[in-house]
Amino acid sequence: xxxxxxxxxxxxxxxFIFALYWMNDPKTARRSVIAGVTGMAVAVLATWAxxxxxxxxxxxxxxxxxxxxGVPLSRVPLTAVPQRTALSHAFGGLAxxxxxxxxxxxxxxxxxxxHFTPFRTGALVVEVILGFLTFTGSxxxxxxxxxxxWIPQRPVTYPGQNFVNLGVFAAAVALGVAVVLHPTAxxxxxxxxxxxxxxxxxxxxxxxxxxxxDMPTVISxxxxxxxxxxxxxxxxxxxxxxxxxxxxDGSSGLILSIIMCRAMNRSFTNVLFGAFGKAQPALASxxxxxxxQETVEGxxxxxxxxxxxxxxxxYGMAVAQAQHKVRELYDVLTKRGVxxxxxxxxxxxxxxxxxxxxxxxANIPYSALVEMDEINPxxxxxxxxxxxxxxxxxxxxxxxxxxxxxxxxxxxxxxxAKTVLAVKRSKNPGFAGIDNELYTLDNAWMLFGDAKAVxxxxxxxxxxxxxx
Amino acid sequence: MTDFGSMLFVFVLATFIGLGxxxxxxxxxxxxxxxxxxxxxxxxxxxxxxVTGADHPLTIRILGAVALFASMTNIVSGFMITNRMxxxxxxx
Numbered sequence: 001x002x003x004x005x006x007x008x009x010x011x012x013x014x015x016f017i018f019a020l021y022w023m024n025d026p027k028t029a030r031r032s033v034i035a036g037v038t039g040m041a042v043a044v045l046a047t048w049a050x051x052x053x054x055x056x057x058x059x060x061x062x063x064x065x066x067x068x069x070g071v072p073l074s075r076v077p078l079t080a081v082p083q084r085t086a087l088s089h090a091f092g093g094l095a096x097x098x099x100x101x102x103x104x105x106x107x108x109x110x111x112x113x114x115h116f117t118p119f120r121t122g123a124l125v126v127e128v129i130l131g132f133l134t135f136t137g138s139x140x141x142x143x144x145x146x147x148x149x150w151i152p153q154r155p156v157t158y159p160g161q162n163f164v165n166l167g168v169f170a171a172a173v174a175l176g177v178a179v180v181l182h183p184t185a186x187x188x189x190x191x192x193x194x195x196x197x198x199x200x201x202x203x204x205x206x207x208x209x210x211x212x213x214d215m216p217t218v219i220s221x222x223x224x225x226x227x228x229x230x231x232x233x234x235x236x237x238x239x240x241x242x243x244x245x246x247x248x249d250g251s252s253g254l255i256l257s258i259i260m261c262r263a264m265n266r267s268f269t270n271v272l273f274g275a276f277g278k279a280q281p282a283l284a285s286x287x288x289x290x291x292x293q294e295t296v297e298g299x300x301x302x303x304x305x306x307x308x309x310x311x312x313x314x315y316g317m318a319v320a321q322a323q324h325k326v327r328e329l330y331d332v333l334t335k336r337g338v339x340x341x342x343x344x345x346x347x348x349x350x351x352x353x354x355x356x357x358x359x360x361x362a363n364i365p366y367s368a369l370v371e372m373d374e375i376n377p378x379x380x381x382x383x384x385x386x387x388x389x390x391x392x393x394x395x396x397x398x399x400x401x402x403x404x405x406x407x408x409x410x411x412x413x414x415x416x417a418k419t420v421l422a423v424k425r426s427k428n429p430g431f432a433g434i435d436n437e438l439y440t441l442d443n444a445w446m447l448f449g450d451a452k453a454v455x456x457x458x459x460x461x462x463x464x465x466x467x468x
Numbered sequence: 469m470t471d472f473g474s475m476l477f478v479f480v481l482a483t484f485i486g487l488g489x490x491x492x493x494x495x496x497x498x499x500x501x502x503x504x505x506x507x508x509x510x511x512x513x514x515x516x517x518x519v520t521g522a523d524h525p526l527t528i529r530i531l532g533a534v535a536l537f538a539s540m541t542n543i544v545s546g547f548m549i550t551n552r553m554x555x556x557x558x559x560x
Contacts, residue, residue, distance in 0.1 A: 016508050017485060023501050024492040026557040033551045036508055040543055047514040053521035055529060062520060062533045066540020073541065074548035081499060081549070088506045088546060091538040095512045098535040102519045102528045109525075119472045223502060230509045235475055237515045243475060244482040249509035251486030256498060346495075353498025360556040366496050367559055 008046035009241035015039030016245055020252070026366055043241060078361050079318050082350040086142035086219055089226045093134030093203075096229035097196060100128040103236055104192050108184065116183035120236060125176035127232035128192070129199045134225040136203030141218055144207070145350055155211040165205045172198035210271070213392070215350045217260040217271045224253025256352045263346035263372075265408035294445035296454065299421050300461035302445075303329075306383035306419075308339040310375060312412050313355055314348050316389020316425060317451050323362035325455035326388065330364055332462040341368055343375040343385075343412045345393035376413045385417035387438070389425075389451050395436045420444040423454050500553040507546025513539035 019035040022028040076084050104124055107115040143151040175195045179188050210218055227250030234242030333340050348355040356369050387394055394414040398406045414420055415438050422439055439446055447454050493501050516539050519532030
């Protein structure tokens with residue numbers, strides 16, 4: 001039986017690694033799911049078949065409930081995928097935390113506390129802290145993304161915030177150390193519960209000061225925490241399979257966090273403690289240059305005469321549900337021999353890769369989706385750059401305006417295109433609350449209105465004979 | 469009793485494999501990557517099964533069952549939505 005358990009763990013681990021390996025190309029990626037599901041099935045069945053498992057009804061019931069909630073959660077619209085992802089980090093954290101509590105009290109019930117070696121108790125404390133802080137932190141993040149009414153969207157800050165946060169965390173760690181030193185003392189049970197409660201509070205406090213623009217980074221960090229919670233659980237349960245799978249998840253979250261931070265030119269600590277997106281002091285810019293507004297007819301003319309067009313989508317496109325209209329514009333333009341590409345900034349959208357998924361859903365071929373680093377050298381030869389609901393990621397001030405929060409952030413060089421067309425819902429500045437000088441450049445023209453409506457009008461120009 | 473050395477060893481090696489493999493993942497696929505790793509790390513389900521199904525006191529088994537439900541939700545929704553998103557990526 002032990003042998004079957006070990007073998008199944010090795011098979012599952014190998015399949016998980018293959019699953020991640022096949023994600024290196026969209027052509028092979030669908031195998032990833034097959035490998036992952038197979039690995040999971042092997043691991044679950046091998047565990048379930050252990051002789052010590054006797055309450056099968058309970059397991060069936062919990063699994064059935066998981067399907068009942070999981071299936072609808074997998075069918076959410078793609079604009080809601082960031083919330084779903086945050087919610088699943090929350091579930092991952094909750095599972096780790098609950099199993100941690102269960103294990104502690106199981107061990108406490110056994111004579112002489114044979115299980116409590118410092119290493120295992122330490123792992124148990126880490127599991128519970130990481131698990132529960134990931135649980136509430138991710139719930140908060142999901143709430144912010146879903147725009148739940150009683151969770152403030154804007155970052156909330158107050159004096160001494162970091163002090164309070166670190167205090168709560170330090171208290172949890174201190175109690176953790178006490179429990180590791182005296183795992184079976186009369187007060188240890190209460191102390192252990194207190195650790196869990198403090199971790200739950202800390203998770204909430206951690207996310208309160210974080211705004212929408214930081215969500216891609218925060219989701220990635222919570223991803224890493226959820227993975228590490230699984231690793232700690234592996235140490236507690238003495239399961240190499242859990243340690244491996246958790247480490248894979250953790251390293252994925254880590255890499256994505258690094259990529260997201262780099263794409264915003266910010267550090268981890270700055271994201272977690274910096275409260276990005278607060279109201280910025282108004283810029284004392286000398287002269288305010290005026291915007292030039294373009295008509296839909298004029299914009300259609302420009303696009304029609306272009307040889308190559310680069311579309312730069314932002315979260316505004318997703319909010320307006322304009323992806324399918326983008327596809328129609330892509331179609332009419334490519335039919336006329338215009339080369340159309342999409343420039344994707346790493347932090348466009350609300351989670352890593354969000355924009356790609358939204359455009360792929362609208363049936364835009366992935367060969368047309370180009371990363372920032374690859375598209376930027378082509379921008380000077382681009383006839384028209386069409387900015388769609390993106391703002392900070394095309395703001396040229398990022399290159400030199402040291403006093404703005406976006407300073408140093410790599411941007412898509414929209415301003416270098418021969419002509420810039422920017423579709424914007426309102427005349428308000430973006431997340432970072434800074435004016436975008438792209439819009440006042442000599443080669444830039446504005447189209448004000450809802451992205452979906454503007455695109456529909458543009459497409460109509462091509463089909464109704466306004467342009468032939 | 470547990471051999472912590474070998475557990476740490478496994479952790480470090482798995483992290484290096486993870487970093488190596490994830491670094492090569494297509495930038496197009498970061499969103500499905502996250503839902504896939506979500507589902508994979510829900511392997512915590514094996515711990516929940518043991519806690520739920522073994523002959524433990526009732527409260528312990530209730531904790532286990534909730535954890536099992538949470539992990540199972542992640543497995544089901546994680547793999548299903550990954551598959552749904554990957555189907556959308558077409559070359560032409």
